[in-house]
Structures are given as structure tokens and as C-alpha cells.
Amino acid sequence: xxxxxxxxxxxxxxxxxxxxxxxxxxxxxxxxxxxxxxxxxxxxxxxxxxxxxxxxxxxxxxxxxxxxxxxxxxxxxxxxxxxxxxxxxxxxxxxxxxxxxxxxxxxxxx
Amino acid sequence: xxxxxxxxxxxxxxxxxxxxxxxxxxxxxxxxxxxxxxxxxxxxxxxxxxxxxxxxxxxxxxxxxxxxxxxxxxxxxxxxxxxxxxxxxxxxxxxxxxxxxxxxxxxxxxxxxxxx
Numbered sequence: 103x104x105x106x107x108x109x110x111x112x113x114x115x116x117x118x119x120x121x122x123x124x125x126x127x128x129x130x131x132x133x134x135x136x137x138x139x140x141x142x143x144x145x146x147x148x149x150x151x152x153x154x155x156x157x158x159x160x161x162x163x164x165x166x167x168x169x170x171x172x173x174x175x176x177x178x179x180x181x182x183x184x185x186x187x188x189x190x191x192x193x194x195x196x197x198x199x200x201x202x203x204x205x206x207x208x209x210x211x212x
Numbered sequence: 213x214x215x216x217x218x219x220x221x222x223x224x225x226x227x228x229x230x231x232x233x234x235x236x237x238x239x240x241x242x243x244x245x246x247x248x249x250x251x252x253x254x255x256x257x258x259x260x261x262x263x264x265x266x267x268x269x270x271x272x273x274x275x276x277x278x279x280x281x282x283x284x285x286x287x288x289x290x291x292x293x294x295x296x297x298x299x300x301x302x303x304x305x306x307x308x309x310x311x312x313x314x315x316x317x318x319x320x321x322x323x324x325x326x327x328x
Contacts, residue, residue: 134315136315138317144319144321144322145216145303145305145319145320145321145322146255146303146305146317146319147319148316148317148318151316187254189254193315199245199257199260199268200257200315200317201257202254202255202256203254204253204254205254
């Protein structure tokens with residue numbers, strides 16, 4: 103299973119954009135890039151996913167490098183409620199499973 | 213729509229005792245997952261069901277852990293006998309059958325198990 107590398111922790115100020123990086127240099131052509139987040143004392147929550155093109159939804163944007171070896175989750179305006187552990191996961195297209203790493207712990211300062 | 217339900221939310225047992233966790237997935241979701249999350253780590257998949265069949269149980273310690281999903285709806289995960297290292301949060305998740313790659317999983321709140 104392809105691996106991802108994320109910073110252990112990041113800090114952000116409230117109402118500012120946040121860019122969460124993820125490296126996945128061994129990604130294969132059939133791997134989707136998924137992002138989940140886990141708020142304190144809750145189960146993980148799906149955020150967004152993509153294959154090659156940048157993606158937007160109501161929660162965030164996902165920017166994928168042209169060579170697909172890295173991606174960035176963008177929270178356009180961080181709120182205190184966005185403080186969580188963010189997981190970048192490669193999902194193998196055919197029958198694969200989510201393999202969670204350590205993730206990035208995001209703290210948001212008022 | 214109602215989310216994934218799990219019970220109990222908390223459980224404290226002595227080592228060598230048995231324990232069971234219950235999960236009711238979102239209605240209509242064909243795939244159900246059980247994860248183990250040890251403090252400070254990401255969740256680890258234990259077992260995946262599609263309807264009532266096992267798709268992947270490669271990470272399930274089968275000497276002490278068992279799981280079933282009768283009738284393809286709710287599921288039970290059992291540990292017998294429990295060890296100290298089984299202390300963790302046990303998460304249940306479900307997902308509908310969708311286009312390949314769009315495997316959005318919906319997680320329940322988890323059951324926090326403490327083994328003394």
C-alpha cells in the first residue's frame with residue numbers, strides 16, 4: 103500500500119486560510135487521494151477526495167500536483183471548529199482500504 | 213439521515229474477560245468496517261464486510277477477536293479474552309456501494325475500551 107507523509111502538527115489563526123501538505127511520492131495511477139479529519143473524541147469524518155484534477159466542496163479544496171506526488175488540502179477560512187487531526191490517505195481504486203497514518207494535528211488560534 | 217450507531221460508548225473490563233461491541237450502520241450501506249484506534253495513532257482496519265460476507269480480515273487477531281454481520285445489517289465485534297493491549301477506541305464505519313474510488317466512509321462515535 104502506498105504511503106503518505108504529513109507534518110505532525112500545524113498551527114493556524116482563526117479566519118485565515120490553511121494549507122495542509124501531503125507527500126505521496128509512490129502513488130500509483132489508480133490511487134485516489136482521500137482526506138479525512140478527526141475532531142477530538144469523535145470518529146473520523148470524510149473531507150474530500152480526488153484523482154488528478156483539483157476538487158472543491160463545501161468543506162475544503164484539494165489541490166493535486168501535476169505529477170500527483172503531492173497534494174494540499176486547503177481550508178479557506180479556518181474556524182475553531184476545524185481544530186482536528188487531518189489524515190491524507192491513498193485509496194487503491196479496486197477493492198482497496200483506507201490506511202490511516204499519523205495525520206497532521208491542526209490547532210486554530212483565536 | 214441517521215448516522216452510524218455504536219454501543220456501548222465506554223467499557224471497562226479486567227484482562228481475560230470478554231467484551232462485545234455493537235454497530236448499526238447507515239440504512240442501505242452495503243459495506244461495514246471495524247477499526248481499532250490506539251491512543252495517539254490513526255485507526256487501523258480490523259475487518260471489512262460487504263453485505264454479510266467478509267472482504268478483508270487480514271488485520272484481525274483471530275485467536276481472540278471475532279466479528280459477524282448477520283443479515284447484512286448490524287454487526288458485533290467480540291474480544292475473548294481481552295488483553296491489556298486491547299485498550300483502544302473501536303470504531304465502526306459504513307459506506308454505500310459507489311463508483312470506484314469514491315469510498316466515502318461514515319464513522320460512528322466509537323466505543324472506548326479500557327482493559328485493566
